[in-house]
Amino acid sequence: MQPARRVAYDIIRAVHESDAYANLLLPTAIERAGLSTADAGLATELTYGTLRREGTYDAVVSLAADRAVHDIDPAVLDALRLGVHQLLSTRVASHAAVNESVELAREFAGRGAAGFANAVLRRVSRDTPGDWMMRVGESARSDDERLGLMFAHPVWVVRALRRALAAEGRSGELDALLDADNVSPRVTMAALPGLAEIPVDARRTPFSPLGFRSDGGDPTRVVADSSGTIRVQDEGSQLAALALTRFSPIAPDERWLDLCAGPGGKTAVLAAEALASGARLEANEIVPARAGLVRKALAGVPLDVPVSEQDGRTRAAQAPASYDRILVDAPCTGLGALRRRPEARWRKSPSDVPELTELQRELLSAAVGALRPGGVVAYVTCSPHLAETSGVVADVRREWGDGLEELDARAAVSAVSRTDLGLLAQVDGSGRAQLWPHRHNTDAMSISLLRRTPAPAPG
Structure with missing residues (x-):
């Protein structure tokens, strides 16, 4: 058994059996297996590619096996998914993809399962990826289901993303967004302001003044060599933190709070900005393990940042x-x-x-209550879903009435960006800024800025 395939299969099984997270398990599994750089890259592609396009591959397996995937033994189904990914989406030789996937089915489910897997994968291998995609599309019962099958997204997600794009008048970009979700993101680094410099041989990111990408080298080694002043961080996350710290000049001795801080990437940026401006920062994270990650993220910043471990609603209520x-x-x-x-x-x-x-509503409302008059809260989600973004903000604004005003987050994000982001206004007239994978090569980060005015709290 080729070790990269075995690592990929073991991670896929753990994801489905134990609700494990591939990004947490895979690095350790690669290290334990002693994989070479090439094999580590293959294991990563096989793992992420198979999991990412699982819905599409299940449709292919169902057609090739002439049975529903829920009628197939889970261990065999994962071997089939791994095999189909290699056959339809990689340059792996067909015989290797089939034979090693069949061997996995034999090891975990016996000779009969191996025969079944062999028959299914050989049927898949006889036709081109384009042929299979055409058949998968033809099996759909609606246009949304066809999109979901072709782009490997659940139908409800397809619909939620369409509505989010429509909020900017961009519903025609849905295919591009779905396609971007299936492309492995490039590793983006952040040099904490005032503490680290962007390497001279690195390529700066187009938007964040902190961001860069490197064409070579192990990013974990770069982080370690910097003593934590350089971090792996999505460019959208960098912009979200900077929108809060740089939307207006920082007054002496300001007091800041990161209410839901784990795992700490944005906290580290806030801490570096606080250090440079003389502000005081506190952090809170309810999950102890994630609170530990926050403390680790802050290790490279010479600033005393207390990290509490409370429900954010309680933490905010304690400091009105x-x-x-x-x-x-x-x-x-x-x-x-x-x-x-x-x-x-x-x-x-x-x-x-x-x-x-x-x-989300309760956390945001509690945060508003913890603001001084004139203070600002940045409400950020790594989701463009309108219920989680504009819906939550609208509810909290209604709750607080004249005691809360929305600022122009698009202007704030654009002001810190190195180049024009092309952010469009929301149909609802809000000031929310929305980033997109297909437009900005960032996570689909939603950013809203809300200022507390000197009005009485809701009764």
Whole structure:
């Protein structure tokens, strides 16, 4: 068994058996297996590619096997998914893709399963990827289902993304967005302001003044060599943090709070900005393991940043009218980061949205209560879903009435960007800024800025 394929299969099985996260397990599995650089790259492509396009591959397996995928043993189904990915989306030789996937089915489910897997994969291998995509498209019962099958997105996600694009008058870009979600993102680094310089041989990112990309080298080694002053961070996350710190000049001794700080990437940017301006920063993260990541992220910044481990709603309520700037990077569906979290699209469902939006509303409203008059909260989600973005902001604005005003986040983000982002106004007239994978090569980050005015809190 080729070791890269075995690593990929083991991670895919862990994702489906234990709800594991591929991005957390894969680096350790590669290290334990002692894979070469080439094999590590292959294992990564096989793992992420198979998980990312799982819905499409399940449709292919169902057609080739003439049975529903839920009737196939899960261990065999994962071997088939891995084999189909190699046959339809890589340059791996067909015989290697078939034979090693069949061997996986034999090892985990026996000789009969191996025979079944062999028959299915050989049928897939007889036709071109284009032929299979045509058949998958023809099997759809609606246009949205066809898009979902062709671009490997659940139908509810397709519809949510279409509505989010329509909020900017860009619904015609849906195919481009779905396609961008299936492209592995390039590694983007951030040099913390005032603490690190962008390497002279690096390519600067087009928008964030902190961002750069390197054509070679291990990014984890770059981070380690910098003592934490250089980080791996999506350009959209960099812009979201800078929108809060740079939308207006920082007054002496301002007090800031990162209310939902884990895993700490934005917190590190805030800390560097606070250090340079004389502001004080506090952080909070309810999950202890993620709070530990926040502390680790802050290790490269010589600033005392206390990190509490409380429910953000409780944490904010304990400090009424206390902060000048608050970041609420709220828990969300993560629909804006599907390209870097390949299994996430298959784990969420529409039923998850109401519970999340209720939590988001409560966190944002609590943060508003913790602002001093004139203080500003940045409400950020790694999701463009309108219920999680403009819907939450509209609800909180209604709750606070004249006590809360929305600022122009598009202007704030554009002001910190090195080049024009081409941000369009929202149909609802809000000041929300929305970044997109297909337009900006960032996660689909939503950024809103809200200022507390000297009005009484809601009764």
